[in-house]
Amino acid sequence: MLRNYFKIAFRHFLKNRQFTFLNLIGLSTGLAGALLIYLWVYDELTIDKFHEKGLQLFQVMEQRPHAGGINTTSETSPLLAEALMQTMPEVEYAAASTPPSWFPKMVLSVGDNTVKAAGIFAGKDYFNIFSYPLLQGSSMRVLTDKHAIVISEKLAMKLFHTTENLIGKTIHWQLYDIKKQSVIAGVFKGTPANSSIQFDLAFPFATFKDIVGITGTMNSQNNSGPFYTYLVLKKGTSVAHFNDKLNAFMNSYDKSTDRNLFLKPYGENYLYGNYENGIQSGGRIGYVKLFSLIALFIVIIACINFMNLSTAKASGRMKEIGICKAMGADRKTLILQHMGEALLMAFLSLIIALLLVQLLLPRFNEITGKHLVVRADINLILSFLGITLFTGLIAGSYPALYLSGFNPVAVLKGNVRNSMEELWARKGLVVFQFSLSFIFIAAVLIVYKQITYIQTKNPGYDKDHVIYFESEGNVAASIPAFLSEVKKIPGIVNASAMVGHILGSPGIPVSWKENGREEMIMFRNLHGTYDLIETLGIKMLSGRSFSQNSGTDGSKIIFNEAAIKTMGIKDPVGKVINFAGMRREIAGVVKNFHFESLHESVKPLFIELDHQTQTILVRISPGMERKVIDQLGSFYKSFNPKFSFDYNFLNADFQAQYNAEKQVAELSKYFAGLAVLISCLGLFGLSTFTAERKRKEIGIRKVLGATAKNVMLLLFRDLLLSVLIAMVIAIPLAWWTISSWLQRFAYHIHIGPDVFLIAGGAIIGITLLTISFHTIKATMTNSVNDLRTE
Structure with missing residues (x-):
């Protein structure tokens, strides 16, 4: 039939x-x-779903009320993981980590062989929490010594042309102007393509604490920060009950604000990453x-x-x-x-x-x-x-x-x-x-x-004809001198340096008091050297930009229109205010510009002088890009031997948001x-x-x-x-x-x-x-x- x-x-x-x-x-x-x-x-559905402890793996999130609503962030204290491990019996493993996008690629060298690779600083239990298989070394010990380093199989091949017998070998590395050496404690397989976090090497978080001077335990001075905290809870633990304990724990360190911590399943981060006013509102899902x-x-x-x-x-x-x-x-x-x-x-x-x-x-x-x-x-x-x-x-x-x-x-x-x-x-x-x-x-x-x-709308600053690159080696050690010489190159209109990137700057909650009224305002911030506003082509609404001719600009601050409106300040230029616990004179107000994508409205922002910068920005005369970049590259190599000149266009980053x-x-x-x-x-x-x-x-x-x-x-x-x-x-x-x-x-x-x-x-x-x-x-x-x- x-x-x-x-x-x-x-x-x-x-x-x-x-x-x-x-x-x-x-x-x-x-x-x-x-x-x-x-x-x-x-x-898409398999991103971050390969970890063996996935059902018990969580990231600590924080909700911070402010004048515009509730801000939800993954940024937590650098010491939160250690404190939870010591005080919460429900926690099996805990580790802090620097965000993967925080640093540029680090310079690594073995003998005459020099390469660049993306790295993170992570707590000692990081490889117990995440399933990145170790080819050499023990997950319990690879990140316990502050002089240790764990590298990927791919990076090992670049540095040593082999993955065998690498434990104990020394690698010299440099991040900005920081130069150190570490001993290989482990080699891991690498991060798979379906991992939302991609890196080639990991240092102990203790190394980072030494570099920036983080000491002691959680207190009112270090109970917040831009770090990630990951936990593995013991089987059978009630997440709702643990969240209650987590908030009680945080309130014991910070009674001044209504901050709430909660756990989010790590496997949901990639698809469900958006929050609106404290409520999960989708993402790539x-x-x-x-x-x-x-x-x-x-x-x-x-x-x-x-x-x-x-x-x-x-x-x-x-x-x-x-x-x-x-x-x-x-x-x-x-x-x-x-x-x-x-x-x-x-x-x-x-x-x-x-x-x-x-x-x-x-x-x-x-x-x-x-x-x-x-x-x-x-x-x-x-x-x-x-x-x-x-x-x-x-x-x-x-x-x-x-x-x-x-x-x-x-x-x-x-x-x-x-x-x-x-x-x-x-x-x-x-x-x-x-x-x-x-x-x-x-x-x-x-x-x-x-x-x-969105690609053609004026963002409020001039993103065209601007390149940027990270400071390394001699440049990181002497940014003012480097910028001074760069400005002498024909075809360069201006140059400056800043902390981080103009796009996607993190939010900072600031308590603001005015006429007896106190409220928490979520600010974005830009920290940079002189000429930052001019290099980026940001327009002044009133007042002036920072000037090298003024010896007191280190104590002054510049706001955008949105900040002045939110704070309710009338005739702001020249006023002295108590901002973030310090007295600041308002030097000027810039017109609103988009430091986030057009998905978001312009938020309050302040700009301060800061000479501890990492990112160099250079504005080039239109039509002279190729010639100027060649000259700048030659000068960079003479000023900074052994370092390659790797740059990006600011306009390309603006487009990449979409x-x-x-x-x-x-x-x-x-x-x-x-x-x-x-x-x-x-x-x-x-x-x-x-x-x-x-x-x-x-x-x-x-x-x-x-x-x-x-x-x-x-x-x-x-x-x-x-x-x-x-x-x-x-x-x-x-x-x-x-x-x-x-x-x-x-x-x-x-x-x-x-x-x-x-x-x-x-x-x-x-x-x-x-x-x-x-x-x-x-x-x-x-x-x-x-x-x-x-």
């Missing part, structure tokens, strides 16, 4: 080659799009859900094609079904037969889809910045088969129910006519297809307009094109069927003088109504969907009617283009032959 079903199915496929080809292309392209998205979603929904819609569009084409060709199989029923076949048997044909078509499409995935994967990886591969993994294989089975079942369900429902007597007598229910169902499916296609096109247009807007949106825009473009392509394949098949069904009518009209325009209107009339209905349904859905996405930005474009007009015009144009093929074919055929054909 099964063999007979396969024989019938293949005969049907061969007999209707055009429809078989359209179904194969439609299903295979739909499956290829769904499989690509699945690979990306699967990779939003994109995971979005593209999962897109994959589902693409598969549904492909399935609708199969349904429409299968039911449209039902007349060719009526007698077959009637004979089967007359011979005793029940409806269940016929349903299984036609479902089997649909599943066979789906699995044939899977073969083509896998070839398309392999072909498109390099470009897909380039867009997403990942290294996805199709591998012989049992979970991946089962998932691909599951997606294909789902597609086959959905695609074959309606045709199987429809075809198996024919009355055998009516079929054999030729009395079956297309029912209104069938026609409306088919039109409804076409409407659904084109509604989704319309939404995709409109979404792509809006995403591209928003990306263009990498996720750029990926969405690029991927949306391709998936919208895929949805439209699949819809057009279905439209092509339906118009082919319509043209065949109306062949005699077209022939008679041509004999009576009908033109190609009349033939096109005949074929286009029914489909045009479906397209117009699709547009009416899609416009409010598209507006709601796009508006929800735009709300992610504090600054965004407004949705105009042009977007919907372009999307609608594209849909109608594509429909006309698809039907025009059949119009040309119909006008070129001999009408006499059409009328003679039975």
Whole structure:
């Protein structure tokens, strides 16, 4: 019986080659799009999920109330991990860590071999907490000695060209102007691609404490900081109960503010990283859900094609079904037969889809910045088969129910006519297809307009023609002298130095008292040398910038407009205020500028002089970048021998804030094109069927003088109504969907009617283009032959 079903199915496929080809292309392209998205979603969902103690692994978070609401941060005290390990019996392991993005790549040298690598400072239990397998050394001891260092297998190969017998060997390293040497205590496999933290070496946190002078235990002076704290709780510990103890613990050290600590599962950090006013508000999980929904819609569009084409060709199989029923076949048997044909078509499409995935994967990886591969993994294989089975079942369900429902007597007598229910169902499916296609096109247009807007909007400072690089070696030891010489190079407009980076500066809660009223305000801050404001092109609203001609600017401060408004200060320039426990004179006020992405509104900010800086900024005359960078590189090498000149453009970093949106825009473009392509394949098949069904009518009209325009209107009339209905349904859905996405930005474009007009015009144009093929074919055929054909 099964063999007979396969024989019938293949005969049907061969007999209707055009429809078989359209179904194969439609299903295979739909499956290829769904499989690509699945690979990306699967990779996103596995980030940080590989740690053996994942269910017990947490990061300590902190909520800090301020005048604008509640700020949630992962920044904690450098001594919190040690204190919790000593006082909380529920804690199995605890470790503090410096954020991976804190430092530039460190300079490491062994003999004459010098390389740069990303490093962190971490507590002694770090390798007990995280599953970064050690090839050499013990996880219990590798970070206990402050003179130790743990390096990755990849870094070991760069430094020693081997990974064998490295314990006890010495590495010289430099961070800014700090020069030290450490002894290798361990070699670890490296951080896998699905780890959100990437580093090549780890130093003991005790080393960092020595460098910056952190001593003693937690008290009112060191109960906060920009460090990460990780915990592994003992099995069976109640997280809610532990959070209560955690807050009581923190209140014993800081009774002045209402700070709350809580634990967040470490595996959720990557996908659920956003908080609004103290409440978790998503993160990258939003994109995971979005593209999962897109994959589902693409598969549904492909399935609708199969349904429409299968039911449209039902007349060719009526007698077959009637004979089967007359011979005793029940409806269940016929349903299984036609479902089997649909599943066979789906699995044939899977073969083509896998070839398309392999072909498109390099470009897909380039867009997403990942290294996805199709591998012989049992979970991946089962998932691909599951997606294909789902597609086959959905695609074959309606045709199987429809075809198996024919009355055998009516079929054999030729009395079956297309029912209104069938026609409306088919039109409804076409409407659904084109509604989704319309939404995709409109979404792509809006995403591209928003990306263009945020890339071209003036951020309030001049980000163009500015390069920056980290201070190392002699530069770190004598930044004023280096800057003085740099400014003499022709083509350099100005130069300065700052702490950290202008983008993404951390928040600092400051208690502000005014007219007997006290409130906590979350400030951003910039610390830099003279000429920082001028180098960045930040505009002064009132007052002046810091000047080397003034000997008292070290005690002065500059605020932005948002800070002055939040503090409620009138005529601020020249006023002396008590700020962060110190008396400061307000030297000036700068205009608001965006030191965060346009997802956020401008926050209060202050700028102070600081000569303990690390990042050098250089503004170059427009058009002289290449020449000046070459001269600057030569000077850098002479001033700083043995160190390479590695620089970045500030404008590139500004654009990098929107990498996720750029990926969405690029991927949306391709998936919208895929949805439209699949819809057009279905439209092509339906118009082919319509043209065949109306062949005699077209022939008679041509004999009576009908033109190609009349033939096109005949074929286009029914489909045009479906397209117009699709547009009416899609416009409010598209507006709601796009508006929800735009709300992610504090600054965004407004949705105009042009977007919907372009999307609608594209849909109608594509429909006309698809039907025009059949119009040309119909006008070129001999009408006499059409009328003679039975």
